[in-house]
Amino acid sequence: MADKRPRIVIVGAGFGGLKAAQLLAGTQAEITIVDRENFHLFQPLLYQVSTSELAENEIACPIRAFFRKNHNVEFLMAQAQGFAPERRVLLTNHGEVPYDYLILAAGATTNFFGLQSVEKHAYGMKTLQEAIAIRNHVLHMFERANKCADEAERRRMLTFVCVGGGPTGIESAGALSELVYGVMSQEFHKLDFAEVSVKLFEAMDKVLTMMPPPLQAEAIRVLSGERCVDVRLNTQVMDYDGADLKLKDGSVIPTRTVIWAAGVKAVPLLAKLGTAVDRSGRVVVGPTLQIQEYPEIFALGDCASFVQDGRPLATIAPVATQQAAVCAANIKKLLCGDTQLLSFRYKDVGSMATICRGHAVVAMGSWQMKGFFAWVAWMVVHLMRLAGVYTNITVALKWFWNLVSGIRLGRIITNIKEK
Amino acid sequence: MADKRPRIVIVGAGFGGLKAAQLLAGTQAEITIVDRENFHLFQPLLYQVSTSELAENEIACPIRAFFRKNHNVEFLMAQAQGFAPERRVLLTNHGEVPYDYLILAAGATTNFFGLQSVEKHAYGMKTLQEAIAIRNHVLHMFERANKCADEAERRRMLTFVCVGGGPTGIESAGALSELVYGVMSQEFHKLDFAEVSVKLFEAMDKVLTMMPPPLQAEAIRVLSGERCVDVRLNTQVMDYDGADLKLKDGSVIPTRTVIWAAGVKAVPLLAKLGTAVDRSGRVVVGPTLQIQEYPEIFALGDCASFVQDGRPLATIAPVATQQAAVCAANIKKLLCGDTQLLSFRYKDVGSMATICRGHAVVAMGSWQMKGFFAWVAWMVVHLMRLAGVYTNITVALKWFWNLVSGIRLGRIITNIKEK
Numbered sequence: 001m002a003d004k005r006p007r008i009v010i011v012g013a014g015f016g017g018l019k020a021a022q023l024l025a026g027t028q029a030e031i032t033i034v035d036r037e038n039f040h041l042f043q044p045l046l047y048q049v050s051t052s053e054l055a056e057n058e059i060a061c062p063i064r065a066f067f068r069k070n071h072n073v074e075f076l077m078a079q080a081q082g083f084a085p086e087r088r089v090l091l092t093n094h095g096e097v098p099y100d101y102l103i104l105a106a107g108a109t110t111n112f113f114g115l116q117s118v119e120k121h122a123y124g125m126k127t128l129q130e131a132i133a134i135r136n137h138v139l140h141m142f143e144r145a146n147k148c149a150d151e152a153e154r155r156r157m158l159t160f161v162c163v164g165g166g167p168t169g170i171e172s173a174g175a176l177s178e179l180v181y182g183v184m185s186q187e188f189h190k191l192d193f194a195e196v197s198v199k200l201f202e203a204m205d206k207v208l209t210m211m212p213p214p215l216q217a218e219a220i221r222v223l224s225g226e227r228c229v230d231v232r233l234n235t236q237v238m239d240y241d242g243a244d245l246k247l248k249d250g251s252v253i254p255t256r257t258v259i260w261a262a263g264v265k266a267v268p269l270l271a272k273l274g275t276a277v278d279r280s281g282r283v284v285v286g287p288t289l290q291i292q293e294y295p296e297i298f299a300l301g302d303c304a305s306f307v308q309d310g311r312p313l314a315t316i317a318p319v320a321t322q323q324a325a326v327c328a329a330n331i332k333k334l335l336c337g338d339t340q341l342l343s344f345r346y347k348d349v350g351s352m353a354t355i356c357r358g359h360a361v362v363a364m365g366s367w368q369m370k371g372f373f374a375w376v377a378w379m380v381v382h383l384m385r386l387a388g389v390y391t392n393i394t395v396a397l398k399w400f401w402n403l404v405s406g407i408r409l410g411r412i413i414t415n416i417k418e419k
Numbered sequence: 420m421a422d423k424r425p426r427i428v429i430v431g432a433g434f435g436g437l438k439a440a441q442l443l444a445g446t447q448a449e450i451t452i453v454d455r456e457n458f459h460l461f462q463p464l465l466y467q468v469s470t471s472e473l474a475e476n477e478i479a480c481p482i483r484a485f486f487r488k489n490h491n492v493e494f495l496m497a498q499a500q501g502f503a504p505e506r507r508v509l510l511t512n513h514g515e516v517p518y519d520y521l522i523l524a525a526g527a528t529t530n531f532f533g534l535q536s537v538e539k540h541a542y543g544m545k546t547l548q549e550a551i552a553i554r555n556h557v558l559h560m561f562e563r564a565n566k567c568a569d570e571a572e573r574r575r576m577l578t579f580v581c582v583g584g585g586p587t588g589i590e591s592a593g594a595l596s597e598l599v600y601g602v603m604s605q606e607f608h609k610l611d612f613a614e615v616s617v618k619l620f621e622a623m624d625k626v627l628t629m630m631p632p633p634l635q636a637e638a639i640r641v642l643s644g645e646r647c648v649d650v651r652l653n654t655q656v657m658d659y660d661g662a663d664l665k666l667k668d669g670s671v672i673p674t675r676t677v678i679w680a681a682g683v684k685a686v687p688l689l690a691k692l693g694t695a696v697d698r699s700g701r702v703v704v705g706p707t708l709q710i711q712e713y714p715e716i717f718a719l720g721d722c723a724s725f726v727q728d729g730r731p732l733a734t735i736a737p738v739a740t741q742q743a744a745v746c747a748a749n750i751k752k753l754l755c756g757d758t759q760l761l762s763f764r765y766k767d768v769g770s771m772a773t774i775c776r777g778h779a780v781v782a783m784g785s786w787q788m789k790g791f792f793a794w795v796a797w798m799v800v801h802l803m804r805l806a807g808v809y810t811n812i813t814v815a816l817k818w819f820w821n822l823v824s825g826i827r828l829g830r831i832i833t834n835i836k837e838k
Contacts, residue, residue: 064606077562187483
């Protein structure tokens, strides 16, 4: 009898995968979550780990902890590697996982746009390990610069470049600037902070493309003004060897730190299904979020190519969680033999980005907000969405502490890996 | 004029080195702290990091943060490698550091007693990196066992051995047992926890040798009773290849995890001074904590061989901090031209060890305490000694949360390195 229970396999425990699993946990199905990490990551705050503002455990939560009481939910720590859809089997580095329904919620990966030298020497900003590596590296650059007698090399170590004018690039540049001028400057008594610079490069002529122009301008104004970030639009990166960053206009920026937040693309796994994918490698899904050839396979979030009103949906958390709800509802219907499935339609909840302490931009439809109260709104929304009461409390406490003390206790170098 | 200021160099920012620096920070001297890490580590709680109870940033604090307002205190992130005492120079991997006074406070390192196979395959428990590696490894063993169909290999992955009956071994075994039976058992729905075992091996016929016999017996009673730890005395480890642990009696324990807390020895640096060292490699110091041949060099804590009442002092934090106070006072006297230096005498503050949640043992002179109130006393003492108000608050909060929720949020695998 137990063997007859339908098997639902979910690839990825990001916002979408986790939500789908939680919504399906109450059914009689056997649910297996497959993820290469054992934790759910709150990606919007990843840049705060890379800049020592939060600790890794404050934005990562063990996947199993969400399903303590759901004995029908299993977790498999494995890398999904392919499919045998005719047999309804997911292939992983730990064997085959059979399914009756499969949800693809594996998220996205960094898009280096084919720049291999950049991929090798720059830091991505998608995984917790990358954020920890950036933190270690940035802190270490200061310690190394402090010991370095050669001015040119010292300036190279103290030049920090973020590439990409999306929320991650903006937030990283703002938080780095705060770390440098607000915290490190208090403790490196002998360094000349005129030698330090934080730069933000964007290939297009604007930043935060999902925001209305006045908020785009606000982000640039705050960053390049009080935050002392060197913001350069229409600036395209061509090559990086770990020491010199070459731009399209021929200029060269000596730097040991390039944080690459210029774009994402679908995980390579999706192409192995052999069905239609869009330009970013996302799987084309129908209105019910099913893949046409395999109606037992659903895709959502950054894995799904879903066009609404003629435009593909953005790769943001609300899209993933709203799609997860429809996915879960549709699978529940199918489990009951109901074939009248729901069609997905994204309800815009607006978008927000923080620039730095005390400054954020928020846009919801035609309504806009910027400055301090937008920042407070940003904090409240992010605190509420963090998983778990304990994390809510400690992150609030830590933000408050960082604000009043300016110390940032997380600045410990746990592993020095030179890139 | 600035060049004439006396230079005090302190090797190591553990309990002793940090305390000495703090006490000397108010003088006119130029103080340089040399440490290979950028943080001060609260070692007594290291086992809580390896068992996911606390996060690394909760027991580590950036060294520079202690000296924000002391512009005469510099930090050099470097590995001390030797001495040129005739020139009064410390040699490091980042060049020479000249001194007028030198304090050796570099702590101790794990003693594998010449067992090379153990050194290669077992985990030490002295550094933050080791504790993080143990945490990652233990959590990963559960994930791997959960995917493993072979019972013998699964049992090998689920057998956790701590070696050494001192406080670190006892505390590690107790905390591991809590992690396994209190936390993991709630979330690994398909594992048979009868296959899991936590073992504690001690070569001598007793544990916690600094404690009176009734408290030694209490530790064994609690661990082997309610904590289900397999405690074995008179059990000596001979060899370990990462899969099988061989004991002196010829028996073999299949295990993928050996945590080595069997002893410490002085750091190899000390031998390079060429002066007298004791059996553990600690530098012999006079009553004023100076080295006879080089009265401008002081040693303290785990670096100093100091015999009191016919016995060498224990390698514990109170010895280091009390010695730091005398060191600092003597250097201040020398700075003023006063050659009537203080002699050191250790004031016994007692000793305490926690066994597991709700159980600790405390001995002060002839006074003993055990059980719940000893545990509360242990918590209060450790909370008070943690650096910084913020850490005090969050660690208290986290302990409380761990107690009531039993979830342990820190269980994230950040880096899988197979040993």
